[in-house]
Amino acid sequence: MGENIFSEPHKILFYETDRTRRTTIGMLVNILMLTSQDQSIELGLTEEKLNEKGYGWVITQHILKIERLPVYGENIRIFTRADSYNRYFCYRDFWIEDEKGTVIVKMHSIFVLMDQKKRKIARLLPEFIEPYKSEYTTKIERVPDPKIDETSQLISEKNYRVRFMDIDSNQHVNNVHYFDWMIDGLDENFLLTHTLVEMNIKYKREVHYGEMVNTETRMAENQLITYHLVKAGEEESCYACCTWGKK
Template sequence: MLINILMLASQNQSIYLGLTEEKINDKGYGWVITQHILTVERLPIFGENIRVYTKAKSYNRYFCYRDFWIEDGNGTIITRMHSVFVLMDHKKRKIARLLPELVEPYGGEYTNKIERLANPLTESNAQYVSEKTYRVRFMDIDSNQHVNNVHYFDWMIDGLTEDFLLTHDLTEMNIKYKKEIHYGETVDSETSISENKLVTYHKISAENEESCYASCTWKSR
């Protein structure tokens, strides 16, 4: 839900600027996320008033970088997220060079640099937790005709036990998307955990090809 709320902020900005999903799709393109890095000081609580912010930070020829954050009623930042977007050519199913009319209205700074973001953590001797299988439903699909990025979080967190989730809070998640998943495909979600039990590792595969992987860092309650 947290990711849904953050992504809604960027969608609202796009609508305000007249760059709706329908307009982008009519041009034969769609926005695709390649990575999220989320840090959580604490989650919002029921009944709390919060403010959700987003800002287009910068872009180059192929990548857009966007920041998100949530402030509580005192103006304290309780959650941050940094995301990488690319423009997908629907016909070619390949990343397209960014079109000025689709990025300049957001006010991000143009740069020749490509951000070198850290990959999700890995650990060779991590302990196996679970592997679950899902079938992609129609309601899992977004306007680009592939699985909405938010559903990957559901599949990953679902691999953890109830006891773990009731006794730990998420502090950081790094998730990297490699290959899109489509309607009707079978998805495997693998979960393992570090020796200190505070980092979990997740891999999503579809039709035996790795689609996404992530690491989550937790703290005990």
């Protein structure tokens, strides 16, 4: 196992699952992200240390691939590795293994360093990167963009007001809340008869306390691909493409 791979065990708790006893997508990403946070703490790169210097990590994109969702009471092991970086982007991999050592979930994520005062992307600082022992590259990954297929059918529109508890320490909506807003656009029957296989989600604009967000949910003709858009006013904040399989 590579020296820059960090892992920790986790037991799926009841509040991390839905009525099917499977982990919700938002909680699944929370569990994965906690592992990267715990690695940072172990390396002495705590969130407080970054904040003191006026910086914070921001996610710009996740690509999630699921063989199956962990279920209530299951013991899993979560792995993460800071894979590579260039001047502005960091690329990190996550995966989950079940008790047999089978990989059941994978996620590839892109991070940027945010100057919290200017609210702009900052050039990566060696002191925040070198402890992870990731590889420097001059290349920028060409990650697929989850563009919405305008020929798909609009099936749902909903509005939400951003609450105080939706805001994280970076002073904007925690990225995981977008998952809940998006999945909420699908009806009960669909969610009971389908399971998420792949999700590509991209974040474009911060959303702040008190703002009203509008979500649009679209479905492709084959009814196994859905498109999701979150807007604050007229500005796009986040969009995603999901591929589903029938249970």
